[in-house]
Amino acid sequence: MPTLDDELTSSIRVAPSAAFELMWALHFAAAGHEHDEAFDPLETLRRRFGPELKELRSDGLVQYSTELVVLAHRSGTLLDLDLDRFFSRVDAAATADAPTPSLLSETPAERKVVAERLDRLRSSKALRGRYLQLLNKVWEELEPDWKRNGRAAVVAETEKWRQSLQRGGYMGVLGLTRLWPGRPDLDDLADAAAAQGRLVLNPSWFGGKIHIVELDGTVHVGRRTRMTDFDCRKVANEVSASIKAIADPTRLTILLRLAREPASVTEVARELRLSQPTVSAHVQLLREAGLIEERANGRSAELSASQQALQELFSRTEEQLVRMFRP
Secondary structure, eight states: OOOHHHHHHHTOEEOOOHHHHHHHHHHHHTOSSOOOGGGHHHHHHHHHHHHHHHHHOOSSOTTOOHHHHHHHHHTTOTTOSSSHHHHHHHHHHHHSOOOOOOOTTSOHHHHHHHHHHHHHHHHOHHHHHHHHHHHHHHHHHHHHHIIIIIHHHHHHHHHHHHHHHTTSOHHHHHTOSSSSTTOHHHHHHHHHHHHTTOEEEEEESSOOSOEEEEETTEEEEEEEOOOOHHHHHHHHHHHHHHHHHHHSHHHHHHHHHHHHSOBOHHHHHHHHTOOHHHHHHHHHHHHHTTOEEEEEETTEEEEEEOHHHHHHHHHHHHHHHHTTSOO
């Protein structure tokens, strides 16, 4: 007998999107820092087109290109595998007197930016021409790699994701336990879209860790699928740094002692039969990792373990590791 989970899984669509690829390209082109070796192809974009892109935008959100997604949505080309139809229709989409989508995935300030950008594109032919010309130039730079490697890769990944959905939920496919730390409302938004058959997963070739865009009830969630040896080294280094604070048995013993009951450095040293300098050194590392809280208690400082910080450390580490596994 089919279960509710089966129904939710079958209602989730998986579809690559050239428009989201272009959105990510603009994101990396507008970055204020050099891209590491995992994003070498996009460093060229940043150097060539970054200054021009920043010049076109004066609203402070230079790496934010949701207006492009809205234009693709309006033109009916958001889920196309190429951008030919998008470029033939985008001018009409930009000049259309159409309401801005709900964009519940964005903050109120970000929704305001999108609306203002769309309004400027609609009202200024000169700005619109420069913007569309830049989009064309960026895509011309990316298109050879997209046609040679990216398009086939995301099509193959799409099938893997569909098969993976039959074995579990969409969060497992994305390799995440939460969509966006600090935004639990996005998990609720995506869950509701999945229940209504309006969740679309987008495997991406040029993308980063995650994108989440809600368009009048339909939620698009995607992530980068291309993994390299550099990704493995980077995640390994980040995870090692994250768990370094609790990797030492003595340090972990101190943390567990403080989890049971607050105490001073002197009390911990006496109970664990350690020298006070040794305890102080370990406590300093735990404090730097945010795992210990300190408050004044008379003439001494009372230490206590932070349960929330420990849970966040494990949650963050789990996300970093799990997302490296292929669906």
